Amino acid sequence: MEATFTSEDARNRAALIARAMADPKRLCVLEQLAGGERSVSDLSHDVGCQVPNMSQHLSVLRSAGLVRSRRDGTTVFYRLVDDRVLDAYRALQLVAG
């Protein structure tokens, strides 16, 4: 029996979060969303990539549970799901020095 501090499942979940944050453009999205809701096309413009690409990045973030979406007419607004997302991002920045 190996000395395991947290369950393997907990590690897998944490790794999924890290994977979702392992891309500069997705981190840029999180920064934009720190200022409040934004539409896909707004994010696409701010981050500097095409709309389909942004939609996929947002899908990754949503699958990881970092953001949620809300539809208003033809526009879909994304927002951070929780302040802990920013806490994690800041913790990464501290390690990055």
Place this chain on the structure above:
Amino acid sequence: MEATFTSEDARNRAALIARAMADPKRLCVLEQLAGGERSVSDLSHDVGCQVPNMSQHLSVLRSAGLVRSRRDGTTVFYRLVDDRVLDAYRALQLVAG
């Protein structure tokens, strides 16, 4: 001029940290190292992978600046570089719920 909260370079560095932590086995290594220095073969046993594979994982962690190594005879001991590494890991776990 886009609203950029942090420089692109800061995002790239944070993304590198996240990528280094985006693997369950590497997170397991960090947990083991939280208890102090450990050799490559010890980590290999505890995490449950082959030594060459562990060496590569450690190389990833070292390139990201999360761990350092020390040589004693033929044995190489790895340790966490800083407590902020564990802080970041805990922050990820909080998001993971």
Place this chain on the structure above:
DNA sequence: TCACAAGTTGCGCAATCACGCAATGATAGG
């Protein structure tokens, strides 16, 4: 020098990833 043990590095493979592009939904207005 020889043998052995501990790590590292190189190689090939299957899987995943980020991206560009085209096609397909969904919604509002005329």
Place this chain on the structure above:
DNA sequence: CCTATCATTGCGTGATTGCGCAACTTGTGA
């Protein structure tokens, strides 16, 4: 309906990743 807009999905591609295996390097001691 028709059309325009906003967004998602599907496909192909080049790049990266994690792994197993073999070969090599490094350090120790007889």
